[in-house]
Amino acid sequence: MxxxxxxxxxxxxxxxxxxxxxxxxxxxxxxxxxxxxxxxxxxxxxxxxxxxxxxxxxxxxxxxxxxxxxxxxxxxxxxxxxxxxxxxxxxxxxxxxxxxTDAVNCDYDEHCxxxxxxxxxxxxxxxxxxxxxxxxxxxxxxxxxxxxxxxxxxxxxxxxxxxxxxxxxxxxxxxxxxxxxxxxxxxxxxxEEYSVANSVGIGGIDVERYTQYLRDNNVLSGVTYGPRDGREGQIVRVGAPFHKVLSTLMAQHYKATGKPAAQEADSNRIPLDFQKKMAALAMTLGFTTMHDNYFMYLKLNQVMKKGLTSQAEMTKAELNLRRKQSEALKLLREYIPGCENAFIARSAPTLCTRRGxxxxxxxxxxxxxxxxxxxxxxxxxxxxxxxxxxxxxxxxxxxxxxxxxxxxxxxxxxxxxxxxxxxxxxxxxxxxxxxxxxxxxxxxxxxxxxxxxxxxxxxxxxxxxxxxxxxxxxxxxxxxxxxxxx
Ligand SMILES: Cc1cc2nc3c(=O)[nH]c(=O)nc-3n(C[C@H](O)[C@H](O)[C@H](O)COP(=O)(O)OP(=O)(O)OC[C@H]3O[C@@H](n4cnc5c(N)ncnc54)[C@H](O)[C@@H]3O)c2cc1C
Known part of the structure; x- marks a missing residue:
């Protein structure tokens, strides 16, 4: 039939x-x-x-x-x-x-x-x-x-x-x-290509320790202070380079010093292993939050070749994104101080498309x-x-x-x-x-x-x-x- x-x-x-x-x-x-x-x-x-x-x-x-x-x-x-x-x-x-307005300019947009x-x-x-x-x-x-x-x-x-x-x-x-x-x-x-995402809210984060870790490793590109759970003057936004930018920084560092960034004591000491895995997941380190112990969002992107026309590909993407969430969570818990107790607090009911x-x-x-x-x-x-x-x-x-x-x-x-x-x-x-x-x-x-x-x-x-x-x-x-x- x-x-x-x-x-x-x-x-x-x-x-x-x-x-x-x-x-x-x-x-x-x-x-x-x-x-x-x-x-x-x-x-x-x-x-x-x-x-x-x-x-x-x-x-x-x-x-x-x-x-x-x-x-x-x-x-x-x-x-x-x-x-x-x-x-x-x-x-x-x-x-x-x-x-x-950002205290330290977040990349390109000083407003938040x-x-x-x-x-x-x-x-x-x-x-x-x-x-x-x-x-x-x-x-x-x-x-x-x-x-x-x-x-x-x-x-x-x-x-x-x-x-x-x-x-x-x-x-x-x-x-x-x-x-x-x-x-x-x-x-x-x-x-032709639909970049889709399922952004996840991560609970159990120590926002201050996490931010300090990025600062210590020269990958903090901006900070905004504002109200968090009703208290003024708290960190509400942290800018950090995307995975691609991180690898560019590493490459520049290598060119300038002849040493991989991870081996240079004063520079980016985020383990190379973590950076590679993060890049594979198309994961970002920046976040915003209005709550203590919470990140909104960890963004995980994926490209779908035939977003609107293939039901099978969409189903596959939904599953893949959930796999990526689980991998990303493991990485945070294992490598980043302040994230030892991280858990997925919410995910979107369906993947979000950047472009239909x-x-x-x-x-x-x-x-x-x-x-x-x-x-x-x-x-x-x-x-x-x-x-x-x-x-x-x-x-x-x-x-x-x-x-x-x-x-x-x-x-x-x-x-x-x-x-x-x-x-x-x-x-x-x-x-x-x-x-x-x-x-x-x-x-x-x-x-x-x-x-x-x-x-x-x-x-x-x-x-x-x-x-x-x-x-x-x-x-x-x-x-x-x-x-x-x-
Ligand atoms: C991962 C990601 C990160 C982003 N980050 C940012 C950011 O940081 N800042 C920023 O400004 N922008 C960001 N954007 C872009 C921005 O969020 C979107 O472009 C914008 O929200 C789209 O708004 P919209 O009204 O077109 O669609 P939506 O807000 O998606 O609204 C469409 C609505 O229609 C409903 N709908 C769909 N089909 C049907 C149907 N057939 N019948 C009934 N209801 C239907 C959906 O459920 C949905 O509620 C991001 C986008 C993505 C995907």
């Missing part, structure tokens, strides 16, 4: 103004913006909580600010609006450090904004409830109903209510992987736009961070604009794409994919989706001025309202 034909059947239908697919980094903000603008909004999330990769992959949120110190210029906060409100709400319950991921789950869900968003947890977007370039509705699979149809006027794909766009027939590019489908939109942000610090007539957000800094950074005054066209899915009337899926150019994506950029995109998409639905026209026909006015009224920085200095 090669195929099975599913019998046609009628399923319950529900009506909304705006459908947001995916309650992650961008989707939460999009749903809040749409509901607050007055649209009946439904948010569909596959898991039992919101937050997505922002909770499961990364460490510090990059970035509300432009890069400053490294380029000898003043840094400014350019992302505000709902993204900032989420931080404020978290700070109020001890769920975020707020925006900190940490969140307590468990507190985020509750705070964000409460904000959605307050805004009147209908949330479908444990529900998967499974198909799209499209006629002549217009989305009429989505088919979802709810664990509890089974298959449902949600009709709406405007739709936002915030699934990270671009699922809804693919179902709707949008054009997209599949990157790249969905083609009316405009494709290119790295040259970012390097030139380019702005557009239809900017919906300002952003100033590049993950490839210091090699690459945002030009001009340190900001570039994300134009509205970059989130309008090509050839589809009423579908937005937001989050990590918007840029096809790899180096541009290394900027646009970052959490704070995703949140900023979400606010614009949610606002415009609601304005369009409420006025009964497709998003492209809403006067841009109406969107811009609403965004600035809702606290978004678009170059006129002077941002606060850090």
């Amino acid at each position: 090669k195929t099975y034909t599913e019998p046609a059947r009628s399923i319950p239908a529900k009506c909304f103004d705006v459908v947001v697919a995916g309650g992650g980094t961008a989707g939460v903000v999009a749903a809040l913006a749409a509901a607050r603008t007055g649209a009946r909004t439904v948010l569909i999330e596959a898991k039992g909580y919101v937050g997505g990769t922002m909770l499961e992959g990364g460490t510090t949120l990059h970035s509300f600010f432009t890069l400053g110190k490294l380029f000898e210029r003043e840094s400014k906060q350019v992302v505000r609006g709902i993204a900032q409100e989420i931080i404020d709400r978290l700070v109020a319950v001890g769920g975020s450090t707020g925006h900190l 904004t940490l969140i307590d991921v468990e507190k985020y789950k509750l705070v964000a869900a409460e904000m959605l409830e307050e805004a009147g968003v209908t949330v479908y947890f444990n529900t998967l977007v499974a198909d799209a109903d499209v006629t002549a370039g217009r989305l009429n509705g989505v088919v979802v699979q709810s664990r509890v209510e089974g298959r449902l149809y949600f009709k709406a006027a405007a739709f936002i794909d915030a699934t990270g992987w671009g699922d809804l766009s693919a179902y709707a027939g949008a054009q997209y590019i599949e990157p 489908r790249s969905v083609l939109c009316d405009y494709d942000i290119k790295n040259e736009d970012i390097l030139a610090g380019r702005h557009f007539e239809d900017d919906i957000a300002y952003f100033g961070f590049h993950d490839c800094a210091p090699k690459m950074h945002v030009g001009g005054d340190g900001t570039y604009g994300i134009p509205l066209r970059a989130i309008l899915v090509r050839d589809l009337d009423n579908l937005f794409a937001v989050g990590m899926m918007i840029s096809t150019d790899y180096y541009a994506y290394m900027s646009t994919r970052n959490t704070v950029s995703c949140m900023a995109q979400g606010q614009a998409a949610g606002t415009l989706a609601a304005l369009a639905a409420l006025s009964g026209v497709p998003p492209r026909q809403v006067p841009f001025k109406d969107l811009r006015d609403k965004l600035t009224q809702d606290g978004v920085y678009l170059g006129e309202n002077e941002p606060p200095r850090n």
Whole structure:
């Protein structure tokens, strides 16, 4: 038997103004913006909580600010609006450090904004409830109903209510992987290699001893102090080179002295054996934390050749990443002072992808736009961070604009794409994919989706001025309202 034909059947239908697919980094903000603008909004999330990769992959949120110190210029906060409100709400319950500045510069970004991921789950869900968003947890977007370039509705699979149809006027794909766009027939590019990760939270760590060990071995590249378990002035972020950088340092040392780094008493004495094993696991030594005796996260990366198209490869990657976690834990316990009692305190429910489908939109942000610090007539957000800094950074005054066209899915009337899926150019994506950029995109998409639905026209026909006015009224920085200095 090669195929099975599913019998046609009628399923319950529900009506909304705006459908947001995916309650992650961008989707939460999009749903809040749409509901607050007055649209009946439904948010569909596959898991039992919101937050997505922002909770499961990364460490510090990059970035509300432009890069400053490294380029000898003043840094400014350019992302505000709902993204900032989420931080404020978290700070109020001890769920975020707020925006900190490094004591010792951490690599390239002197700013550090940490969140307590468990507190985020509750705070964000409460904000959605307050805004009147209908949330479908444990529900998967499974198909799209499209006629002549217009989305009429989505088919979802709810664990509890089974298959449902949600009709709406405007739709936002915030699934990270671009699922809804693919179902709707949008054009997209599949990157050939998907770097996936399952970042693990490590408990039982003596943060101070661990940090001292890195310092003693010349591999500490930055330290940030802030609130940890309610006490100010504690170590909350430690920068340390990635495995590749470590090997480069070792090679440089060898070239300069003719001796392997591990044999040089004054230099890096981290056992060579550990360094080799660490490199094999693609493991990092830097971490952030908001709690005593805890690291968030130990990142373990793996490349999947056919991430989206091979179920077998995905299953293999899930297992491999768990093997790597166990190996990494053994290494920490065996080699690093302060980690003798380390244990895996949490892992993500599923692997996190760094890059899913790249969905083609009316405009494709290119790295040259970012390097030139380019702005557009239809900017919906300002952003100033590049993950490839210091090699690459945002030009001009340190900001570039994300134009509205970059989130309008090509050839589809009423579908937005937001989050990590918007840029096809790899180096541009290394900027646009970052959490704070995703949140900023979400606010614009949610606002415009609601304005369009409420006025009964497709998003492209809403006067841009109406969107811009609403965004600035809702606290978004678009170059006129002077941002606060850090
Ligand atoms: C390992 C790793 C480390 C990172 N480190 C950092 C960092 O330190 N700082 C930083 O700023 N950025 C970091 N990033 C990048 C950043 O976290 C992501 O690019 C960003 O969070 C993506 O946001 P998003 O809204 O596009 O997707 P997500 O936040 O992943 O949201 C997608 C949501 O959609 C849901 N979903 C998916 N498919 C469906 C479906 N069919 N139906 C229903 N729901 C669905 C998912 O469950 C998820 O909740 C990191 C990424 C990774 C993978």
